[in-house]
Amino acid sequence: MALSKYEKNKNWDADLYNGKHSYVSQYGESLLKLLDPKPNEIICDIGCGTGDLAKQILESGAQVLGIDKSESMINEAKNKYSDIQFKSQDIKAFHAHQKFDAIFSNATLHWIKQPEQAIMSIFNAIKPGGRFVAELGGQDNIKCIVDGINSALDYFNFSNNKGNNPWYFPSVSEYTSILEKQGFIVREVVYYDRPTKLEDGEEGLRNWLKMFAGFFFENVPLEIYNNMLTHIEDKCQMHLFKNGEWFADYKRLRIKVEK
Numbered sequence: 001m002a003l004s005k006y007e008k009n010k011n012w013d014a015d016l017y018n019g020k021h022s023y024v025s026q027y028g029e030s031l032l033k034l035l036d037p038k039p040n041e042i043i044c045d046i047g048c049g050t051g052d053l054a055k056q057i058l059e060s061g062a063q064v065l066g067i068d069k070s071e072s073m074i075n076e077a078k079n080k081y082s083d084i085q086f087k088s089q090d091i092k093a094f095h096a097h098q099k100f101d102a103i104f105s106n107a108t109l110h111w112i113k114q115p116e117q118a119i120m121s122i123f124n125a126i127k128p129g130g131r132f133v134a135e136l137g138g139q140d141n142i143k144c145i146v147d148g149i150n151s152a153l154d155y156f157n158f159s160n161n162k163g164n165n166p167w168y169f170p171s172v173s174e175y176t177s178i179l180e181k182q183g184f185i186v187r188e189v190v191y192y193d194r195p196t197k198l199e200d201g202e203e204g205l206r207n208w209l210k211m212f213a214g215f216f217f218e219n220v221p222l223e224i225y226n227n228m229l230t231h232i233e234d235k236c237q238m239h240l241f242k243n244g245e246w247f248a249d250y251k252r253l254r255i256k257v258e259k
């Protein structure tokens with residue numbers, strides 16, 4: 001039996017995200033310091049997930065709109081934080097009724113393979129003088145894992161699936177040039193290694209792949225899929241597995257720009 005598109009792409013399961021992948025918003029807390037939200041500002045959180053960082057922005061006294069492409073995430077965010085406005089929307093087609101003092105985004109923009117379109121929507125939604133603060137996967141983010149996936153796809157004769165790669169991990173120069181071409185003034189850029197411990201001990205990498213990497217395994221029969229996961233673990237073990245825990249080789253690109 002081959003895994004269906006639905007089974008492979010249940011990767012935005014809000015319960016799983018809330019539980020085992022909550023480090024995504026925990027790491028976002030230091031990014032909030034860079035945003036520095038102020039009382040009465042109007043701020044949009046793009047890719048808000050289940051709303052934890054939007055809640056912290058609200059607690060600073062700002063008004064918040066959280067948007068996310070995933071309806072399941074937005075429903076969970078609404079359940080958790082009924083005092084915040086959340087909307088399910090694709091950032092590439094984002095047309096807000098109001099302009100924002102600031103736009104914030106954590107761990108979302110690397111899912112958008114048309115960065116110019118996303119940056120244009122964001123620029124248009126910010127007031128003159130407003131700011132955009134974001135963090136995304138940068139160049140060579142999770143390189144060891146991606147190499148492992150590609151190796152598994154080649155080994156099991158599914159090389160065509162390499163084209164399903166959903167991620168965009170830009171270099172500093174590539175991303176700042178897109179931002180500047182759009183008209184932003186770049187104020188801060190940091191590119192740094194952030195090895196990230198995955199939950200679930202020995203199962204950590206396997207569960208991360210199930211949550212986030214389903215696109216690569218489209219139409220792969222279930223038995224081969226399981227063998228591919230083992231192949232990827234074998235390839236990554238030497239670099240990413242230490243003392244019974246997996247550490248994903250995240251590299252972050254953090255930016256603060258002004259309109």
Ligand code: BEZ
Pocket residue numbers: 107110136137141142167212250
């Ligand atoms: C990241 O946050 O870098 C990331 C998360 C899931 C898939 C790919 C990258």
